[in-house]
Amino acid sequence: MSFDEFDIHRLIDGELAPDVAAEVSAWVAADAARMARAQAYRMQRELLHARFDALLNEPVPPRLLAAARTPPAANQPRFLRVAGQAVFALVCVAGGWLGHAWVASGAGGNDLTTSLPRRAAVAHAVYVPEVRHAVEVAADQEAHLVQWLSKRLAVPVRAPALTRHGFSLVGGRLLPGDNSPVAHFMYQNEAGKRLTLYVVANPANRHAESAFRFERVDGVSVFHWIDESCGYALSGNLSREELLPIARTVYSDLETHGKRGG
Amino acid sequence: MVALIPRLRRYARALAGDRPRADDLVQDTLERAIAKWSLWRPGTDLRAWTFTIMHNIFVNQVRRSTRDAMATDPAALAELELDDGQVADTLVRINGIERALAQLPDEQREVLLLITLEGLSYDETAHTLGIPAGTVMSRLSRARARLDELLEGTRRGESSRPLKVIK
Numbered sequence: 221m222s223f224d225e226f227d228i229h230r231l232i233d234g235e236l237a238p239d240v241a242a243e244v245s246a247w248v249a250a251d252a253a254r255m256a257r258a259q260a261y262r263m264q265r266e267l268l269h270a271r272f273d274a275l276l277n278e279p280v281p282p283r284l285l286a287a288a289r290t291p292p293a294a295n296q297p298r299f300l301r302v303a304g305q306a307v308f309a310l311v312c313v314a315g316g317w318l319g320h321a322w323v324a325s326g327a328g329g330n331d332l333t334t335s336l337p338r339r340a341a342v343a344h345a346v347y348v349p350e351v352r353h354a355v356e357v358a359a360d361q362e363a364h365l366v367q368w369l370s371k372r373l374a375v376p377v378r379a380p381a382l383t384r385h386g387f388s389l390v391g392g393r394l395l396p397g398d399n400s401p402v403a404h405f406m407y408q409n410e411a412g413k414r415l416t417l418y419v420v421a422n423p424a425n426r427h428a429e430s431a432f433r434f435e436r437v438d439g440v441s442v443f444h445w446i447d448e449s450c451g452y453a454l455s456g457n458l459s460r461e462e463l464l465p466i467a468r469t470v471y472s473d474l475e476t477h478g479k480r481g482g
Numbered sequence: 483m484v485a486l487i488p489r490l491r492r493y494a495r496a497l498a499g500d501r502p503r504a505d506d507l508v509q510d511t512l513e514r515a516i517a518k519w520s521l522w523r524p525g526t527d528l529r530a531w532t533f534t535i536m537h538n539i540f541v542n543q544v545r546r547s548t549r550d551a552m553a554t555d556p557a558a559l560a561e562l563e564l565d566d567g568q569v570a571d572t573l574v575r576i577n578g579i580e581r582a583l584a585q586l587p588d589e590q591r592e593v594l595l596l597i598t599l600e601g602l603s604y605d606e607t608a609h610t611l612g613i614p615a616g617t618v619m620s621r622l623s624r625a626r627a628r629l630d631e632l633l634e635g636t637r638r639g640e641s642s643r644p645l646k647v648i649k
Binding site: 225226229230233235257260261264265267268269270271272273275276277278280281283284285287288289429430431432447448464465468472475476 | 483484485487488489491492495496505508509512513515516525527576579580583595597598599601603604619622623626629630633
């Protein structure tokens with residue numbers, strides 16, 4: 221198969237299916253100039269994150285919170301005003317917890333964003349080598365597994381389908397978290413490579429929602445984020461760009477179903 | 483929507499340059515999003531929808547070029563896993579990236595930031611900016627090549643260290 225310069229971009233942006241990505245990787249590695257370009261582009265991404273990610277952890281200025289709750293103009297149709305009021309109510313609730321998180325973060329209160337990737341990476345490292353006891357409940361009882369974990373976490377959890385990335389569900393287990401139970405799902409591909417999804421409930425928005433982030437913890441790649449119902453971390457012994465498209469699938473699956481269900 | 487504000491601020495800051503202007507852009511985006519709330523279809527990506535609104539406001543504004551300095555995130559730097567010599571070299575590059583970014587044409591900067599900083603897929607980027615997928619590809623490729631030239635210029639100008647491969 222022949223590749224072109226655009227494939228270098230597709231590779232580092234996680235746009236390729238795993239088998240094609242492996243071929244493009246080999247093609248890039250075979251040529252020093254291509255390799256240098258791939259390295260330079262990866263470094264650009266790291267530099268951009270190093271430069272701008274600090275904004276994600278800054279408290280939101282009050283004027284922006286206020287902008288998100290500006291009532292719609294009076295001449296709008298009534299249904300728009302009702303929609304606006306719904307947003308306003310949402311913003312008030314969210315503003316409440318953001319304000320809380322803002323205060324709490326000063327006292328070191330909101331640390332799920334920090335603890336989540338580390339705990340998930342440890343759980344990944346502990347259970348992935350298990351042959352006979354990798355999971356407590358196997359995928360052939362998926363409905364039971366999901367129902368059980370949802371009950372224990374007291375929020376609906378689900379195991380997103382990752383078959384388009386070549387990974388199928390092995391099963392799951394219940395783990396202890398900082399203060400609450402954790403749902404832990406394991407996936408495996410045909411090569412025997414395993415991924416784990418670590419899910420912890422976020423009751424009453426105790427932890428501020430956070431954006432999609434990447435971290436490497438002791439050689440394990442972890443994409444993690446927190447939404448209004450749970451904190452999630454997807455871990456794997458894969459490169460950032462191999463894990464990114466899979467993490468995107470998990471993210472959009474959970475976001476879509478979470479909104480619909482809640 | 484409030485949960486999206488930190489990401490909107492990061493994108494706006496990288497796109498628009500200085501902080502007050504970036505927060506103005508976020509404020510305009512939020513106000514317009516609230517006013518147009520009925521147009522958002524539940525089940526679709528709220529994030530992509532708000533990025534589209536921000537893009538439309540951005541391209542319609544007069545663009546100034548003043549930029550202020552911003553503290554570098556130490557945690558992000560730690561993630562690069564560098565030795566001390568590389569840290570010094572990387573600090574020069576981190577300071578250089580913002581200046582280099584500012585020199586890209588707006589349409590290239592938008593594509594580069596949505597993909598590399600925001601992690602959008604090529605399809606999502608095309609949809610957000612209302613451009614064909616092929617245009618995303620060509621702008622991204624030109625942006626990266628140009629950024630690389632500009633960063634190399636920065637490095638030669640401010641550091642005598644040899645180029646090191648990071649990661």
